[in-house]
Amino acid sequence: MGISFTEKHADTVDFTIQADEHIYSKKSQFQKIDFYKSKEFGTFFTLDDILMTTEKDEFIYHEMISHIPMAVNPDIKTVLVIGGGDGGTVRELTRYPTIERIEMVEIDEMVVRACQKYLPQTASMLGDLRVELFFEDGIKYISGKKEMYDLILVDSTDPIGPGEGLFSKQFYKDCFVALKENGILINQHESPFYENDRMEMLRAHSKIKGIFPISKVYQFNVPTYASGNWLFGFASKKLHPIADFKRDEWEKFKIYTRYYNTDLHCASFALPTYVREMLEKA
Amino acid sequence: MGISFTEKHADTVDFTIQADEHIYSKKSQFQKIDFYKSKEFGTFFTLDDILMTTEKDEFIYHEMISHIPMAVNPDIKTVLVIGGGDGGTVRELTRYPTIERIEMVEIDEMVVRACQKYLPQTASMLGDLRVELFFEDGIKYISGKKEMYDLILVDSTDPIGPGEGLFSKQFYKDCFVALKENGILINQHESPFYENDRMEMLRAHSKIKGIFPISKVYQFNVPTYASGNWLFGFASKKLHPIADFKRDEWEKFKIYTRYYNTDLHCASFALPTYVREMLEKA
Numbered sequence: 001m002g003i004s005f006t007e008k009h010a011d012t013v014d015f016t017i018q019a020d021e022h023i024y025s026k027k028s029q030f031q032k033i034d035f036y037k038s039k040e041f042g043t044f045f046t047l048d049d050i051l052m053t054t055e056k057d058e059f060i061y062h063e064m065i066s067h068i069p070m071a072v073n074p075d076i077k078t079v080l081v082i083g084g085g086d087g088g089t090v091r092e093l094t095r096y097p098t099i100e101r102i103e104m105v106e107i108d109e110m111v112v113r114a115c116q117k118y119l120p121q122t123a124s125m126l127g128d129l130r131v132e133l134f135f136e137d138g139i140k141y142i143s144g145k146k147e148m149y150d151l152i153l154v155d156s157t158d159p160i161g162p163g164e165g166l167f168s169k170q171f172y173k174d175c176f177v178a179l180k181e182n183g184i185l186i187n188q189h190e191s192p193f194y195e196n197d198r199m200e201m202l203r204a205h206s207k208i209k210g211i212f213p214i215s216k217v218y219q220f221n222v223p224t225y226a227s228g229n230w231l232f233g234f235a236s237k238k239l240h241p242i243a244d245f246k247r248d249e250w251e252k253f254k255i256y257t258r259y260y261n262t263d264l265h266c267a268s269f270a271l272p273t274y275v276r277e278m279l280e281k282a
Numbered sequence: 283m284g285i286s287f288t289e290k291h292a293d294t295v296d297f298t299i300q301a302d303e304h305i306y307s308k309k310s311q312f313q314k315i316d317f318y319k320s321k322e323f324g325t326f327f328t329l330d331d332i333l334m335t336t337e338k339d340e341f342i343y344h345e346m347i348s349h350i351p352m353a354v355n356p357d358i359k360t361v362l363v364i365g366g367g368d369g370g371t372v373r374e375l376t377r378y379p380t381i382e383r384i385e386m387v388e389i390d391e392m393v394v395r396a397c398q399k400y401l402p403q404t405a406s407m408l409g410d411l412r413v414e415l416f417f418e419d420g421i422k423y424i425s426g427k428k429e430m431y432d433l434i435l436v437d438s439t440d441p442i443g444p445g446e447g448l449f450s451k452q453f454y455k456d457c458f459v460a461l462k463e464n465g466i467l468i469n470q471h472e473s474p475f476y477e478n479d480r481m482e483m484l485r486a487h488s489k490i491k492g493i494f495p496i497s498k499v500y501q502f503n504v505p506t507y508a509s510g511n512w513l514f515g516f517a518s519k520k521l522h523p524i525a526d527f528k529r530d531e532w533e534k535f536k537i538y539t540r541y542y543n544t545d546l547h548c549a550s551f552a553l554p555t556y557v558r559e560m561l562e563k564a
Binding site: 002010011012013014015016017018019038039040057060193194219221223226227228229257258259260261263264266267268269270271272273274276 | 284292293294295296297298299300301320321322339342475476501503505508509510511539540541542543545546548549550551552553554555556558
């Protein structure tokens with residue numbers, strides 16, 4: 001007999017996975033952390049009973065957060081990852097020999113240690129020599145930093161609990177200041193379909209577009225997230241995600257990806273009309 | 283106290299909707315038909331406990347099955363819809379004043395009658411004077427017909443029960459013969475993520491690409507379908523979905539759509555690498 005994990009995608013909508021084993025359950029200073037093994041998704045983990053990462057579909061999220069900005073500016077050398085405790089975002093970044101330094105600031109060390117033990121598929125590259133880990137509050141970490149990064153990736157939970165400040169106006173302003181003149185900010189941007197996710201999507205977008213000259217949103221499908229229709233924000237000081245897209249330069253890296261490709265790059269910025277309209281009004 | 287409806291997205295993955303009311307439950311000659319009312323999705327119905335259509339997200343499926351081919355050939359006059367008992371596909375087609383005739387062949391009259399009563403949002407245009415309804419087996423209906431249609435839309439259930447023959451090689455061959463020289467076939471093409479759906483997707487694609495000179499697949503997000511990542515096939519004798527895309531001509535119809543738009547048209551054919559590779563090998 002296994003054990004089941006249920007996430008509420010909305011008040012009256014449940015997504016339930018029959019797991020084979022509940023292999024880890026601890027409360028950190030910040031949140032409840034659980035790891036499960038399952039037939040369908042392999043190992044997966046949850047924070048405060050919200051599904052974060054599964055072995056089966058994590059490639060989608062991690063490729064889409066990292067390769068989109070790298071294909072707009074292949075000269076990115078210095079990256080700051082905020083959150084991203086499972087290490088999947090860092091893993092994708094380490095595939096670029098041209099990246100020189102990756103700082104990862106994750107508030108909850110217990111998440112990282114558990115992922116290193118139970119989810120090596122995502123966490124295995126955290127020991128790369130270019131990576132430095134900081135177990136700190138990303139909001140404090142970035143405050144006061146000036147023109148230090150080519151790229152900031154906000155790989156956060158939903159805006160409740162420890163992730164909340166990563167959706168604040170002050171935080172986005174600090175990101176703007178911390179970015180160099182070609183800098184790009186990618187942030188976890190929630191989803192347009194269910195009411196709660198949509199509200200957070202709109203709040204985030206209205207803040208970011210008041211700060212960055214270029215502020216776009218792109219979509220991708222994560223089967224294990226509510227509605228499957230998930231978004232990242234692409235904000236920058238100068239670079240446009242499509243006008244400045246360097247298709248040929250990116251292809252030269254010869255990085256094999258399972259979800260991202262250079263056709264999908266432009267396509268992911270073409271949003272359904274109802275999403276586009278909501279974002280325009282935000 | 284409400285009632286809950288659960289669909290198995292995979293053997294160990296459940297999607298559950300807390301409904302307020304179970305308003306209809308009957309067995310037809312072909313399948314079990316159930317209608318529910320729910321807070322999140324409005325009225326929705328299921329066939330053999332597989333979710334078909336919800337008031338909240340039906341616009342996505344119905345816009346994407348109809349407007350994509352209409353924007354490739356805006357001169358389409360004669361359309362055959364096979365399946366599509368909820369009427370949503372016909373509703374979208376009736377928005378084109380240029381379409382002269384729509385034949386809808388649905389095997390199960392009880393589905394249509396129940397939708398007319400409980401789901402007028404989709405079924406309301408079935409009385410349009412250009413529409414003729416046939417309650418027959420689509421496989422028999424199309425057999426022997428020659429160069430009669432500009433467009434055939436296969437708006438079917440999954441390939442189990444009454445929908446099974448609509449995924450057969452002979453049926454696709456009959457569609458080819460029944461289409462005029464500019465003809466387009468759109469078919470419900472399942473989904474790449476969960477094993478069962480993926481197998482049906484590959485079987486359908488391998489059959490169609492052996493018959494039609496042009497055979498492409500496009501994607502869209504249906505939040506209430508397994509994984510959210512759903513596909514339609516676009517097959518034709520001559521017209522290419524992107525090279526022959528008539529953006530300006532379609533815009534002139536001034537049809538307001540909530541999901542489809544002319545940017546999304548091309549974008550929907552850009553598939554994730556893992557899907558593209560599976561289809562190429564099929």
